[in-house]
Amino acid sequence: MTREQYEHRKQRLDEQLREGIALLEAAHRQQVRALELVWSMSAEEALPSRVPSTETVAPQGGPVSPAPAPSQPRRRGPGELEEEVEAALRNVPEEFDRNDVCQALGYEPERAALYRVLQRFRTEGRLSVRHNGNGRAPTIYCKTSAFDSPSPA
Numbered sequence: 622m623t624r625e626q627y628e629h630r631k632q633r634l635d636e637q638l639r640e641g642i643a644l645l646e647a648a649h650r651q652q653v654r655a656l657e658l659v660w661s662m663s664a665e666e667a668l669p670s671r672v673p674s675t676e677t678v679a680p681q682g683g684p685v686s687p688a689p690a691p692s693q694p695r696r697r698g699p700g701e702l703e704e705e706v707e708a709a710l711r712n713v714p715e716e717f718d719r720n721d722v723c724q725a726l727g728y729e730p731e732r733a734a735l736y737r738v739l740q741r742f743r744t745e746g747r748l749s750v751r752h753n754g755n756g757r758a759p760t761i762y763c764k765t766s767a768f769d770s771p772s773p774a
Contacts, residue, residue, distance in 0.1 A: 643752050643761065647718070647758055647759070650718070650720065654720065702734055702738055703738050703741070705726060706722060706726070706735065706738045707742075709722055709725035710722065710742075710764065710768070713725050715763060716751055716761055716762070716763050717761070717762055718760060718762065719735060719739070722735065722739075745767070746765060746767045747765055748762050748763065749762070749763050749765055750763070
């Protein structure tokens with residue numbers, strides 16, 4: 622084995638390690654989100670209900686639960702989502718994905734609108750892409766040093 626082959630293989634192993642760590646971190650974030658969801662559901666069940674139960678009994682005697690109505694986030698005015706995302710980004714880690722932003726916002730904005738805001742921040746040099754997403758793996762963004770500087774007018 623030549624020195625060049627050794628270096629190439631070592632470099633490839635380092636790349637695989639970084640990719641594996643990124644996948645493991647993404648899996649961990651998903652597990653934490655699932656745990657938080659379970660926690661919020663169990664915390665809601667532990668609280669006394671102020672609203673009567675919506676569960677009804679079917680004629681055959683089996684319980685029937687109506688599907689919850691999907692909550693539609695209100696429409697945001699021009700620039701309003703951008704301001705909300707900018708504020709939310711101050712509460713996410715240096716490396717984050719769209720799910721972290723949605724969690725910091727407290728709601729899930731329209732996918733395309735959020736994408737446009739993140740792309741604008743990338744164009745302004747305030748964010749960079751650490752890892753492009755594919756399939757179920759989301760794009761991992763990274764804040765740059767320009768993030769804390771005021772946005773261009």
